[in-house]
Amino acid sequence: MNSVWPLVITLGYVAITMVIGLKARAGHRMDTLEQWGVAGRSMGPVTLYLLIAAGSVSAYTFMGAPGWAYSKGVAVFYVAIYLAYLALVAWYFGPKVWQFGEQFGHVTQASAIADRYQSPALGALAALVMAVGSIAYAVLQTVGSAYILFVMSGGAIPVWLGVIIVLGCIAVYLYISGQRAIGRTNAFQGALMLVVAWAVGLWAVHSATGGLDMGAVFERIQTDHAEFLTLPGARGDMSFSFWTTSIIVSMFSFMPPVWTQWMCASSARTIRRSATWLPTYYIVILPMVVVGFIGIYSLPDLARADTVVLEYAMANLPVVLVGLLGAGTLAASMSSSEPFIHSVALSTTKDVLQPLFKLSDAFTAKLARWLLLPVMALVIAPLAIAEPGSLVMILLVGLGFASQVLPAFIGMFFWPRASKLGVMAGIVAGFLVTVAFTTLWSHPLGIHAGFWGLMLNLPVFIGVSLMTPATQADVVERFFRISAPRGFKHLGKSVS
Amino acid sequence: MRRLFVLPTSRAGWGLLAAFICLVVAGTWPVIGLLNRAMLVLGIPLMILWSYAIIFACVGVMLLGNRIVERDDHE
Incomplete structure (x- = not known):
């Protein structure tokens, strides 16, 4: 790819996100955890909808999900189903969590656990172990972001530099605007992802079939590769039992950033309204998955399944759309990593360091913001640059804890x-x-x-x-x- | 308060709980096994169509739930 436009568009997205993140502070003082941690419990239904939706749709939607469609087939849709069930979970539990936070002053999940069981030790344990999974998740998303910059720049931005650029941007606006930055940037990223996913998906269908009917893609798959249309999938590894238990376990994994996001709502009713419409956002998955299906017959020899959309786009789509795909994929990974990074700093300070060293609320609020920097510079950045092979295993163990x-x-x-x-x-x-x-x-x-x-x-x-x-x-x-x-x-x- | 467990306290609440359970059952085995066929409906694979049917049914049930919660006037 020789054009400079994909990189210009992708970096343009980064610049816009920076501006939105910095402006999100809007004159609010960020010296309390009520403000920096949960945005003063002020978010309306639309922002909350996009905040939760964009946070849950990670780089997986743009890379992993099409990769699963490419290598396994319809098995990938267990993700769409459990995301819809997570909306049911948010609908029922979210308003109650919001009331806990509003009445008892909780700003993190671990605070609620410590309070309910009158055990700071249990709260600290939950905060620390959840932090392991959260960091692994944030590292994987950062690796995805750096990879996108690497591809969009034609290799001119090496992975280590991409990691620094992405984390540097996130660090600045998270420090300055806290949860308000996450809300505003996720709203922008969520809208961008929806538009980009459908634009890329429909263009890919057009380039593959000559029309806009996805049915033509599926007819070809049904004729030549019918094993992709059923479980256990083309590789035979998604049995009914794994499908079912994966959905149930994912449904009951209450991740700390989501809990904090519920507490950002302006009212309990706001959460219910946002959760009600949340599943509609998951139509974002369909066009990306269709590109994965197109790849089955148009790119049969890919070394890495999760590059199928990027490879297809670079070979068949106009450069502007490739740039938008880069921006959309970067938006997906940044919108998912920033709530996890924020949550690690917030919960470690509030639920581990404050009870351990008997810190005042004012100092805890200040420390939480500063803790972002060592978390990113000394943990996430080195891990993202080194990409240890055990990272996925750390993530799986972390998520395993979340369900427990x-x-x-x-x-x-x-x-x-x-x-x-x-x-x-x-x-x-x-x-x-x-x-x-x-x-x-x-x-x-x-x-x-x-x-x-x-x-x-x-x-x-x-x-x-x-x-x-x-x-x-x-x-x-x-x-x-x-x-x-x-x-x-x-x-x-x-x-x- | 010993040995008590939170359960719905109205007929509408029980109905909503039943609807939630039906949605979860619809997306898991054995129901998903009944739909596991390599056929297209309206040009879309049956499994994908069923997944989106569940997704939009979730929205429908929550809309109904909002009416019940707001009618009963409690959060």
């Missing part, structure tokens, strides 16, 4: 009797199983490792909770006045 925190939420929303020790025992048991079934014996019987973890985690959690003291009644009542505002049902009888 489920008991903490059961005790917050459904079961007042849940105890601190029950939650800890369940998490430890589930986490050990998940790690073993991720690293030593991968997904036995085709069932997701996290699902195996939950099968041990939940009985241990219930058993230990029943054998150990419950959290003091006034704390439990405080939480359940929000979780169950109309009282409880026990054996069909109403109890208030």
Whole structure:
């Protein structure tokens, strides 16, 4: 690719994002965690919709998902289904989490856990282990961003420089505008991704078939490669059990940045309104996946499946569209990495350092902003440049932990009797199983490792909770006045 | 408060819970096994069409849920 336009367009996107991120502060003082952490709980439904949508649609949508379509077929749609289920989760839990935050002053997920179980140690444990998964996720997204700059510049911007450019931009606007920058930039990135995905997808269909009917692509796949249209997919590795358990485990993985985003809403009703329409955003996946299907017969010998859209675009699409694809893919990876980076700095300071060193609220707020810089410069940047082979494994283990925190939420929303020790025992048991079934014996019987973890985690959690003291009644009542505002049902009888 | 578990307290709430469960069942095995065919409907593979049917059904159920929640006037 000899044209300079793809790089100009991609860097233009970076510049616009910078301006939006810096202006997002809009005169607000960022010296409290209420402002820097959760944007003063001020976001309206449209911003929140795009914030959550863009945050959940990572570089995976532009690279990984078409790559899955290219190598496995329709199996990729388990992602679209679990994302829709995550909207149901946001619809039910989001307003309650918002009320916890508003009434009890929480700004992070781990703060809510520490408060419900009256255990700063449990909160710190959750914050630290979630940080491992969050950092691995942010590193992978940063690697994706740097790769896009490398491709769009025709190799002139090496990966190490791309990492510095991307992290440098994010660091500046996150430091200055905090969660407000994430909200505004994600809104821009979310809209950009939707437009770019459909523009690239429809152009690719036109170049492959001569028309705009995606049916022509699928007819060809049905005739020549029908195995791509069913499970277990072309490689035979997406069984019904793996599809089902992957969806269930992903659905119950309450990631910390999403929790914080719920608390950014201007009201509980705002979250419900945003969550209601959230699944509509996932039409962004379809055109990208169609390009993956086109690649099955037009680029049959790709070395890396996740480059299928880029390779196809560079060979068949006009340079302006290639540039927009670069910008869209960069938007996808930046919009996903920045909430995770922000969440790591926020939660580590609030839930680990503040209780450990008895820091004041004002100093904690200042420290959280500064902590961004070492997190990015000393952890994320070196890992992204070195790209260690174990990174994906770290991510899987981190995500495995996320699903194992489920008991903490059961005790917050459904079961007042849940105890601190029950939650800890369940998490430890589930986490050990998940790690073993991720690293030593991968997904036995085709069932997701996290699902195996939950099968041990939940009985241990219930058993230990029943054998150990419950959290003091006034704390439990405080939480359940929000979780169950109309009282409880026990054996069909109403109890208030 | 011992041994209590939060469950819906109205008929509408139970209906909504049932709808949520139906949506999850629709996207997982065994239902997904029934639709696992290499056929096209309206030019789109059946599995993709079903995935988007679930996605838009989620929107429909949440819209219904909003009406129930706002009618009952509680968050």
